[in-house]
Amino acid sequence: MSRLSKLGILCAVWFLVVGRDSFAEAQTLDDVLRQQPAAELVRLAKAEGDAARGAVVFFQHFMACSKCHAVGEPSASALGPDLTKLSGDVSDEALVESVLLPSKVIRKGYETVTIQTVDGTTLTGLLVQQTADKVTVRDASRGGKLTTLRIADVEELKRPPLSIMPAGQVNQLAGRQQFYDLIRYLIEIREGGAARARELQPSPALTSFVLPEYEQRLDHRALIRDWNAESLRRGEAIYRRVCANCHGTKDQLGSLPTSLRFAEGKFKNGSDPLTMYQTLTRGFGLMAPQTWMVLTCPP
Numbered sequence: 555m556s557r558l559s560k561l562g563i564l565c566a567v568w569f570l571v572v573g574r575d576s577f578a579e580a581q582t583l584d585d586v587l588r589q590q591p592a593a594e595l596v597r598l599a600k601a602e603g604d605a606a607r608g609a610v611v612f613f614q615h616f617m618a619c620s621k622c623h624a625v626g627e628p629s630a631s632a633l634g635p636d637l638t639k640l641s642g643d644v645s646d647e648a649l650v651e652s653v654l655l656p657s658k659v660i661r662k663g664y665e666t667v668t669i670q671t672v673d674g675t676t677l678t679g680l681l682v683q684q685t686a687d688k689v690t691v692r693d694a695s696r697g698g699k700l701t702t703l704r705i706a707d708v709e710e711l712k713r714p715p716l717s718i719m720p721a722g723q724v725n726q727l728a729g730r731q732q733f734y735d736l737i738r739y740l741i742e743i744r745e746g747g748a749a750r751a752r753e754l755q756p757s758p759a760l761t762s763f764v765l766p767e768y769e770q771r772l773d774h775r776a777l778i779r780d781w782n783a784e785s786l787r788r789g790e791a792i793y794r795r796v797c798a799n800c801h802g803t804k805d806q807l808g809s810l811p812t813s814l815r816f817a818e819g820k821f822k823n824g825s826d827p828l829t830m831y832q833t834l835t836r837g838f839g840l841m842a843p844q845t846w847m848v849l850t851c852p853p
Contacts, residue, residue, distance in 0.1 A: 592647035599737035608739025618842035626748025656719040722799025
């Protein structure tokens with residue numbers, strides 16, 4: 555990979571630094587798919603999708619599906635339902651809509667709550683129990699760990715009409731084929747249950763990723779030295795396709811309550827370019843590592 559190509563990988567970081575207010579109009583994969591009837595997308599998924607390939611998509615770290623959803627085995631977070639136990643109460647079309655429009659119908663027991671405490675802390679997650687004395691929530695920022703607060707410490711409890719699952723996840727796919735594969739996988743494990751999920755479980759070699767050793771000694775200053783207006787344009791396109799759905803823009807809120815709004819929020823893991831690059835490629839909190847952004851050869 556040329557040095558110029560490596561610079562292109564980091565363009566999204568520069569857009570976060572200097573280009574927060576600018577967004578070009580361009581259709582994403584999510585935009586295109588949502589323009590088609592769900593029934594037509596189901597037909598195409600059944601005709602052209604491959605469940606085994608879809609399983610690989612489901613377990614990719616950058617998609618984060620397996621981070622919240624179990625498929626027959628206990629989930630580490632329990633932030634989403636077990637997808638092998640949906641049985642006949644979720645149609646094929648509803649599966650498609652749950653991927654493209656996750657906040658359209660939120661399954662009972664998975665409604666989002668946002669709590670503001672008297673000391674100024676904000677907590678977003680799933681409501682587990684609320685009594686006259688306390689409230690228990692699965693904290694989304696801590697991977698679904700149970701957090702219990704005294705009612706006396708709660709200043710405000712809201713129930714925003716948004717799912718913990720962000721919209722626009724499909725924009726991280728390579729194209730329509732991967733979407734059809736993913737939907738075919740979801741249909742088959744809904745119909746076949748945990749047994750079918752075990753049959754389709756991909757080899758770890760297809761889904762695991764280890765950061766290359768040279769990432770520990772990355773000369774980030776050298777890589778960003780030649781940033782220019784074209785870098786900003788490419789970074790804007792990447793941000794709009796992959797990031798804006800969760801994090802929003804200056805004028806529009808993101809779809810994920812736990813996601814930082816870059817236009818006004820404070821970066822929890824550091825705001826210098828190198829730290830942001832590491833947050834993107836290694837993950838932080840609920841955000842899965844965007845391994846596709848890792849440089850594919852030493853600088």
